Amino acid sequence: MGPESPFIPYLATLKTATQLTPDIKLLSVELEDPEIRASFDYKPGQFALLSAFGEGEAPFGIVSLPLQKDGLEFAVRRIGTVTRALQELEPGDTLGVRGPFGNYFPLEDYGGKNIIIIGGGIGMAPLRPVINRILERRDNYQELVIINGARTPQDLVFQPEFPIWMETPRTRLELTVDRGDEHWEGRVALVPDVVKEVAPSPDNAIAIICGPPIMIRFTLAGLRNLGFKDNQIVTTLEAKMKCGLGKCARCNIGEKYVCQDGPVFTLEQISQFLEQP
Amino acid sequence: MNLFASKDDLIRWLDSLLEKQIVIAPVRVQEQTMFQPISKVEEVIFDFDNTTLSPKGWFLPPTETLFSVQRDDGQVELVPALVEQDAVLFGLHPCDAKGIALMDSPFLQEPGDALYRERRRRTALVGLACRQVQPECFCTSMGSAPDDPSNVDILLTEVEDGYIVQAVTERGKALLPQGLVEYKGKVPTPPKLQAVPTKEVISAMRELFNDPYWEQLADRCLHCNICAYVCPTCYCFDMRDYADKGKVERVRSWESCQSPGFSLTAGGYDPRTTKGERLRQRFYHKLLYFPEQFQDVACVGCGRCVRACPVNIDIREVISNLQQVMEAKSGS
Numbered sequence: 001m002g003p004e005s006p007f008i009p010y011l012a013t014l015k016t017a018t019q020l021t022p023d024i025k026l027l028s029v030e031l032e033d034p035e036i037r038a039s040f041d042y043k044p045g046q047f048a049l050l051s052a053f054g055e056g057e058a059p060f061g062i063v064s065l066p067l068q069k070d071g072l073e074f075a076v077r078r079i080g081t082v083t084r085a086l087q088e089l090e091p092g093d094t095l096g097v098r099g100p101f102g103n104y105f106p107l108e109d110y111g112g113k114n115i116i117i118i119g120g121g122i123g124m125a126p127l128r129p130v131i132n133r134i135l136e137r138r139d140n141y142q143e144l145v146i147i148n149g150a151r152t153p154q155d156l157v158f159q160p161e162f163p164i165w166m167e168t169p170r171t172r173l174e175l176t177v178d179r180g181d182e183h184w185e186g187r188v189a190l191v192p193d194v195v196k197e198v199a200p201s202p203d204n205a206i207a208i209i210c211g212p213p214i215m216i217r218f219t220l221a222g223l224r225n226l227g228f229k230d231n232q233i234v235t236t237l238e239a240k241m242k243c244g245l246g247k248c249a250r251c252n253i254g255e256k257y258v259c260q261d262g263p264v265f266t267l268e269q270i271s272q273f274l275e276q277p
Numbered sequence: 278m279n280l281f282a283s284k285d286d287l288i289r290w291l292d293s294l295l296e297k298q299i300v301i302a303p304v305r306v307q308e309q310t311m312f313q314p315i316s317k318v319e320e321v322i323f324d325f326d327n328t329t330l331s332p333k334g335w336f337l338p339p340t341e342t343l344f345s346v347q348r349d350d351g352q353v354e355l356v357p358a359l360v361e362q363d364a365v366l367f368g369l370h371p372c373d374a375k376g377i378a379l380m381d382s383p384f385l386q387e388p389g390d391a392l393y394r395e396r397r398r399r400t401a402l403v404g405l406a407c408r409q410v411q412p413e414c415f416c417t418s419m420g421s422a423p424d425d426p427s428n429v430d431i432l433l434t435e436v437e438d439g440y441i442v443q444a445v446t447e448r449g450k451a452l453l454p455q456g457l458v459e460y461k462g463k464v465p466t467p468p469k470l471q472a473v474p475t476k477e478v479i480s481a482m483r484e485l486f487n488d489p490y491w492e493q494l495a496d497r498c499l500h501c502n503i504c505a506y507v508c509p510t511c512y513c514f515d516m517r518d519y520a521d522k523g524k525v526e527r528v529r530s531w532e533s534c535q536s537p538g539f540s541l542t543a544g545g546y547d548p549r550t551t552k553g554e555r556l557r558q559r560f561y562h563k564l565l566y567f568p569e570q571f572q573d574v575a576c577v578g579c580g581r582c583v584r585a586c587p588v589n590i591d592i593r594e595v596i597s598n599l600q601q602v603m604e605a606k607s608g609s
């Protein structure tokens with residue numbers, strides 16, 4: 001067996017690590033091999049497996065856009081041994097990258113539509129490249145509404161980008177938290193309630209959601225009440241993953257492998273799975 | 278053309294094979310029959326019931342290193358594990374050969390699993406037809422047969438004084454010794470097996486996903502995972518890093534969908550929290566998802582899980598129960 005093994009990660013260097021929230025860091029990563037770096041192409045919604053050597057490997061959405069000068073970016077929330085080890089890496093340290101894997105948000109198909117993006121907590125991570133791609137090609141889309149919730153104000157991810165998201169024409173950013181603090185003057189409400197309040201129209205619209213399962217469940221109910229059809233609602237599924245190649249069968253849900261057939265599915269597709277995620 | 282090898286011919290041939298490559302064959306280990314690399318031909322058991330573990334472990338070992346991580350002065354190098362030796366897997370029954378053919382589907386599908394592919398490429402398969410079967414055997418219901426030559430390079434069939442030798446592939450032909458004579462005797466009739474009718478099972482499974490049957494069946498399951506470990510086609514695996522005395526390796530090992538936590542995400546979410554959901558996954562993967570993906574049922578009828586299960590969960594009974602539940606539904 002030579003280096004063609006699909007289990008051998010590309011080596012990469014951590015360029016910068018920025019604390020985004022108390023438990024989420026933005027890791028900016030550069031692939032070591034210049035040829036691989038030049039050919040590593042991906043789309044919003046795809047993911048990669050990051051290795052902290054000695055601790056293991058875990059899947060993360062790629063939150064940057066291809067050809068971004070800062071390299072590949074990942075928002076890593078400290079939640080287990082691998083994420084802790086990734087957060088402890090110092091700039092200059094080596095990590096592993098395998099990918100890109102999975103399908104992506106078909107943003108070309110959404111041209112000319114109103115887009116509603118609904119994210120909760122670290123669920124904003126896979127939505128960030130979607131937002132930035134839409135802003136980059138702003139004229140291709142109609143209204144963009146971003147509803148972003150977190151437990152507390154300091155848990156809101158990607159805050160440095162909020163001014164840009166807010167100032168772009170025909171773009172609204174609606175922030176909400178479960179619990180405020182002494183500085184917070186914004187909304188204190190759950191994401192599904194904000195969806196009800198903002199009440200986006202289903203006409204010519206696509207809603208893209210990512211967040212904790214409970215937020216998704218109530219948000220879906222709210223969107224359906226507003227008249228959204230299941231083929232207008234898109235999400236990205238979280239699943240236990242090991243190989244990323246459709247072999248280890250860990251992410252198998254019903255007839256689907258989240259790592260290969262997903263992670264992006266419409267609600268219409270999910271409702272046809274034999275087993276529900 | 279069928280050839281004939283006397284028992285002495287066979288032993289001499291195995292001896293000569295052993296000089297050039299690894300030979301994996303059924304041997305007795307602590308009252309179990311297992312496929313293991315042999316050091317001398319006398320260890321080989323020629324007359325055996327299905328081995329305790331299937332020979333899948335030669336291609337997908339219970340644990341194996343995928344690569345090791347070497348650090349030198351801050352520089353990291355990943356050193357892939359290698360498969361460097363040729364091998365002969367000797368004496369596998371047709372059901373086990375079918376099991377390997379089924380494992381090829383996920384592992385050889387691009388991007389191919391390099392270690393598996395290399396072991397497959399470097400290993401010749403010498404099958405042994407079953408002259409007798411066990412009560413739990415049902416290979417003929419799962420697309421194979423006690424004398425099925427389709428997934429081996431050479432098939433041996435025991436007859437009086439020796440073996441009928443059937444070279445199935447060119448590789449098999451090349452492996453055989455010179456000077457074997459043609460076999461002109463009768464080819465023995467293979468033993469008869471009980472039939473497990475699989476009619477309508479796939480459509481039954483589409484209907485019965487949410488049936489209470491699965492929780493009832495799983496009530497007695499101990500989630501001990503033995504069914505997955507003995508199974509020739511169960512292939513789910515885990516990957517972890519092990520660090521010991523400065524040595525870091527990424528290791529793959531067998532895993533089973535019956536384990537609690539098999540599908541638990543870091544965030545604490547698990548789509549299968551009950552034993553019923555997990556046991557259902559085992560049967561759905563074998564009898565519905567795998568066939569939809571690779572056009573064949575992921576069961577070879579070897580009977581190992583039936584023999585090994587400490588609480589008598591029996592795949593033959595599950596298939597027949599599903600048919601009964603369906604009949605009851607359509608009748609009502």
